[in-house]
Amino acid sequence: MRRALTWVVMVAVGIFAAVGLWSAAVDPAPVSAEETAREVSQSLRCPTCAGESIADSSAMLSDAMRQTVDQQVRQGRSADEIRAWFAERYGDQVLLAPPRSGYGWVLWVAPLALVGAAAVVVLLVGGTSTRRRWWAALLVLAVTSLAGVWLLVPQTTPDPQRLKQEDPPQVNAVAVLRDAVDHAPGNAGLRIAFAGALEEVGQDAEAVEAYAAATRLRPLDSDVRYRHAFALVRSDDPGAAREVLEESLHVRQDHAPSLLLLGALVHGEDPDRASALLQQFVQLAPEHPAVDQVTAFLAGQLDEVPAEALP
Template sequence: MRWRRALVALVLVTLAASAGAALARSAGDPGRQDPVRAVSAGLRCPACQGESVADSRSPIAAAMRQVVADQLAQGRDRAEIRRWFVQRYGADVLTDPPARGVRLLLWVVPVLALLAGGYAALRTLRPVVARTGSARTGSARTGSARTGSARTGVAAPGAPDARGARRAWRAASVGVVALVASVAIVADRLDPAARPAPADPVAVALQLAHDLETQDRYDAAAQMYQEALRDRPDDGVRLRLAFALLRSGDGAAAQRTARDVLAREPDSPDGLLVLGLAQRNSRSVEADDTLRRFLAVAPAHPAAAEVRRLLATRPEPGRR
């Protein structure tokens, strides 16, 4: 019985120490003083390996922290912000995505094992305790009979073997531990798709840029497009960058980006459109010619009507 009492005491001490450590971490957690960091610590940086948004120094992480700050200022709580990111980038953007697949066994098996172990302990050890108590409080005649049986080495009729029960209980405990360990070892091999993978940094950067544009924050949006271009040199992304640069007031950079696209695709409607608008903002004499070329290439473009209006309000070069 001593080893059981020692085991129970050890478990209680361990639980108390864990609770104390958790309270100490909570009291000293800087996230409680910095709500932006508290929320960002639960988000995975798409551009980094194993870093949270709170710890990463990448521009994408900085933009995500700004989104968190904006949403906190709007009155959203931590759960709402996490759902917002999951809806756009998937559950893998979280540092602690929900368990799924075979990994779910890592949570289910220990619970079932504890329940089964507790039930087996009650069924196995209670008869032993009951027999011990009855032996101590029994009548003198029954005590004499048990003493005689003990001296002769013969067990009482119909009484289970206490030592055999203990051995069975210990063997079952070892089996449960082995089962849990086996599940933990093979979980990754059986369900590789369940491993949390970082979200696509390009997709995250493009979505962030779009969200920033809806807030008229074109400088920050342009930075996100530039981040996306580093990993995906795509003309579609360049054109979106050119429009963001144009709206942010950086017409020279918008012209360079548009010319880069037109060098590979001379009849790109969006390339001609952003170049012509940038030239018009800088009062270049080439602006009208570029916009007319845009109308010739894409007369049904959604922006064609507005371009025609612009050309009609400005006299052609040489006319008064």
């Protein structure tokens, strides 16, 4: 029996060594910042997708999360530290693989617990003493093997086909984008996305600030200026919106959305200019959905440009 136990221990040690070598061979540690960022991105779930990591998703929130990952990698944080940072803010549902903590322990420890319980049952109710010992030895070997796999094999991403059947986790888009902007304050695209998310939840005043920051980063982008102006209109500040639109048209005189919005804003004070702006809009964007209503307004059939006609 002593010889059998010796063989069991030797086999167990061999399994640990083999699993460790296999793990190192098939999944070497990242050696560059880009590889670390890619590894982390592959382990984080896209908040608005089903079964996709942020590395494979083109969603706005995934792009923001990738920006945050890149920033934290450049700051010297490890992959585990970045994953923990995301899990702390957005919950464990943001991780594609279950964590080995909290309720995640259940998924990892359950196989070990079941085999250990089987070993106890064999020792208590098994047949002869020799048979019980052999069964116990085999079960100890099984526990050792499972422990080796659990400790040495890296966590893997679940099957995307199965995840596609699940509902996407609920993650606060504003919080994700706010963190992304904090980590990359010079990224105009993130600020625009952040402003849009703020508008969706009714935080118009803060959206105006975000668009203003994006405008400073992209002073020649008429689309950004237009969105800034429209946010000002939503915040009941048409005077400031007009100033932004004037600047937008100074940068680009043929920007149709700016022509339409500015024409709608000035028609009460300056009908002639409003008419000129709206006629220019119709000429530049004849296929625009608002053209029919704008044409009706110019023909005197409507008292003002309906709000739903504005882009």
